[in-house]
Amino acid sequence: xxxxxxxxxxxxxxxxxxxxxxxxxxxxxxxxxxxxxxxxxxxxxxxxxxxxxxxxxxxxxxxxxxxxxxxxxxxxxxxxxxxxxxxxxxxxxxxxxxxxxxxxxxxxxxxxxxxxxxxxxxxxxxxxxxxxxxxxxxxxxxxxxxxxxxxxxxxxxxxxxxxxxxxxxxxxxxxxxxxxxxxxxxxxxx
Numbered sequence: 001x002x003x004x005x006x007x008x009x010x011x012x013x014x015x016x017x018x019x020x021x022x023x024x025x026x027x028x029x030x031x032x033x034x035x036x037x038x039x040x041x042x043x044x045x046x047x048x049x050x051x052x053x054x055x056x057x058x059x060x061x062x063x064x065x066x067x068x069x070x071x072x073x074x075x076x077x078x079x080x081x082x083x084x085x086x087x088x089x090x091x092x093x094x095x096x097x098x099x100x101x102x103x104x105x106x107x108x109x110x111x112x113x114x115x116x117x118x119x120x121x122x123x124x125x126x127x128x129x130x131x132x133x134x135x136x137x138x139x140x141x142x143x144x145x146x147x148x149x150x151x152x153x154x155x156x157x158x159x160x161x162x163x164x165x166x167x168x169x170x171x172x173x174x175x176x177x178x179x180x181x182x183x184x185x186x187x188x189x190x
Contacts, residue, residue, distance in 0.1 A: 004052040005183055006066055009106045011051045012082045014038060015067070015095075016102045017112060019087070021119045025096035028071045028089070029060060030127035033134060036062045038118045040138070042111065043158070044165045047175050050111045055156035057142045061134030062156055071095060140164035 018034050019026065039049040040062075053064035070083050088098040104112065122130060134141055140161045144154040158179070162172045 003054050004049070004179055005187075006054075007052045007106065009082055011035075011053060011064070011067055011070070012086060013102065013104050013107045014050055014111075014115060015083070015087055016097065017104065017107070017115050018119060019095070019097050021116065021123060025090055025094055027093050027127045028095040029093070030125075030130060031095055032063055032068060032071070033061060033127065033130040034118060034122060035064050035067060036134070037122055037130075038115045039064070040161060040165070041118055042114050043161055045114060046110070047162075047167075047171070048178070049158070050107065050114070055158075055161065056153040057140075057144050057156050058153045059144065060131045062138065062141050063153070065153070138164065 014035055015031060018031060018038070035051060035053075036055070039051050039053070039055075042048060042050045051064055051067065053066050056063050056065045070087075071089065082102070084098075086098055086102045087095060090096040107115075122133075125133070140156060140163070142154055142156075144152040158175065159172050162175060167175075
């Protein structure tokens with residue numbers, strides 16, 4: 001499947017919304033799990049993710065690949081982004097809001113509601129329980145196996161997520177077609 005064009009603003013806003021509900025900081029693995037669960041809920045409810053990220057299966061469950069890269073990258077002063085302006089690493093395993101406020105402009109009210117519903121259900125869970133939940137209850141996650149060179153990952157296409165959500169083939173093909181049209185429009189408007 002073709003991937004959606006990555007929207008850094010929406011990913012940053014989603015992370016900010018989740019971090020705000022957690023008091024401004026959390027373990028980055030928990031943030032990534034919550035972001036995946038929000039996207040999964042959005043796909044289930046409306047057939048379209050919020051983050052537009054690329055998904056991969058890693059040892060600790062599904063991961064938003066580009067978001068994971070944003071978290072791991074050192075800040076680049078000459079390449080300041082909305083992510084770097086509002087989100088930063090705090091120590092080895094935590095992430096926090098760097099500066100307030102980020103006006104939520106790219107996310108719709110419906111998307112914010114979906115994020116808040118996921119946080120209401122999963123927000124108090126420790127990251128270890130979220131990882132176990134993704135292993136035990138999300139059939140789209142496949143163990144990528146060990147990689148002695150670095151973190152092993154396996155692509156996780158939208159079709160696999162939609163299939164795991166019980167969507168019919170016609171519906172999945174409709175989503176695929178909308179992704180292609182969306183990417184063409186983005187390319188023309190760029």
